[in-house]
Amino acid sequence: MLRHFVQILDFSSEELQKIMQLTALLKRADKEGACPRLLQGASLGMIFEEPSTRTRVSFEVAMTKLGGHALYLRPGEIHLGVRESMKDTARVVSRMVDVIEARTLKHQTVLDLAKYSTVPVINGLTDFNHPTQVLCDVFTMIEHSPADRKLQDIHLTFVGDATNVCVSLMFICARLGISFTQAAPEKYQVSAEHRAMVADACAESGAKLTFTDDPAAAVSNADFIYTDLWWWVGQEDEIPERRAAFMPKYQVNAELLSKAPSTARFMHCLPASRGVEATDEVLDGPQSIIYDQSENRLHTEKALLVWFVYPRLKRPSDALMEHHRGLVEAFLG
Numbered sequence: 558m559l560r561h562f563v564q565i566l567d568f569s570s571e572e573l574q575k576i577m578q579l580t581a582l583l584k585r586a587d588k589e590g591a592c593p594r595l596l597q598g599a600s601l602g603m604i605f606e607e608p609s610t611r612t613r614v615s616f617e618v619a620m621t622k623l624g625g626h627a628l629y630l631r632p633g634e635i636h637l638g639v640r641e642s643m644k645d646t647a648r649v650v651s652r653m654v655d656v657i658e659a660r661t662l663k664h665q666t667v668l669d670l671a672k673y674s675t676v677p678v679i680n681g682l683t684d685f686n687h688p689t690q691v692l693c694d695v696f697t698m699i700e701h702s703p704a705d706r707k708l709q710d711i712h713l714t715f716v717g718d719a720t721n722v723c724v725s726l727m728f729i730c731a732r733l734g735i736s737f738t739q740a741a742p743e744k745y746q747v748s749a750e751h752r753a754m755v756a757d758a759c760a761e762s763g764a765k766l767t768f769t770d771d772p773a774a775a776v777s778n779a780d781f782i783y784t785d786l787w788w789w790v791g792q793e794d795e796i797p798e799r800r801a802a803f804m805p806k807y808q809v810n811a812e813l814l815s816k817a818p819s820t821a822r823f824m825h826c827l828p829a830s831r832g833v834e835a836t837d838e839v840l841d842g843p844q845s846i847i848y849d850q851s852e853n854r855l856h857t858e859k860a861l862l863v864w865f866v867y868p869r870l871k872r873p874s875d876a877l878m879e880h881h882r883g884l885v886e887a888f889l890g
């Protein structure tokens with residue numbers, strides 16, 4: 558069965574941990590300048606309906622390091638939903654590439670791409686979730702935890718709005734057994750609908766989820782404190798209301814960080830609105846691991862690409878390669 562990476566909950570704890578082990582292997586190889594060219598000759602189609610720095614650069618560089626090639630495809634340059642249905646785009650592009658990465662405004666668009674694609678589709682962020690980001694985040698949390706720390710003993714506190722990243726973090730924590738707390742005004746906490754989606758995962762993994770409007774209490778036992786933007790594209794009309802709801806109580810600043818254990822690390826998926834959801838002193842401070850997170854997007858994308866594409870690639874023998882070369886050379890005289 559063709560599998561896609563559109564939703565964390567589609568994957569078992571064992572599978573997610575295997576992908577993170579692969580990430581560690583590929584990161585170590587890369588650090589030694591010896592990234593294996595496992596995807597030689599393969600192509601990645603990258604569909605972006607929205608701008609991106611980390612997702613675009615990490616996928617493109619990952620593909621290059623693995624010996625493959627990436628194409629940046631955006632509306633206005635391909636017939637994406639204009640003059641051509643998503644169904645036809647998915648069918649046509651997947652006849653020519655080995656894997657598709659897509660950042661789309663609506664989650665349904667990625668689901669449609671996956672439905673009609675004949676190659677794996679990787680979700681590069683939608684209005685619902687951001688699975689590649691949070692896989693990278695947990696990998697980064699493990700890197701910054703003592704070697705003997707079990708996932709079940711890690712506590713992540715998210716301070717701020719129930720963004721697609723926040724919801725995805727809740728999903729991956731539920732799957733892996735990590736304790737997850739969100740501190741936000743009640744109106745901006747993860748919806749009942751999204752919480753219900755992880756009931757079975759929590760029962761299986763033992764993950765504890767907490768939702769509170771008290772950020773100081775929420776960070777008091779946190780190993781990792783995470784925040785994200787308070788508003789996003791399309792929410793411009795809500796900025797005054799959102800700013801009033803979150804500022805200053807939910808801003809991650811030195812005062813809030815002082816309520817956390819001194820060993821707590823600060824995380825942000827970026828881009829950040831400096832001075833809004835987090836201050837410079839925290840973003841640039843000694844507890845911040847935001848750039849380790851960013852770099853780990855590259856290593857995570859390499860692992861995802863290898864995981865999904867390598868088993869599907871044909872690896873012809875030298876004899877078969879010679880046979881076809883001979884046929885073409887004979888034809889050309």
Ligand code: CP
Binds near residue numbers: 608611
């Ligand atoms: N965190 C993240 O996805 O960043 P970009 O929007 O730059 O890709």
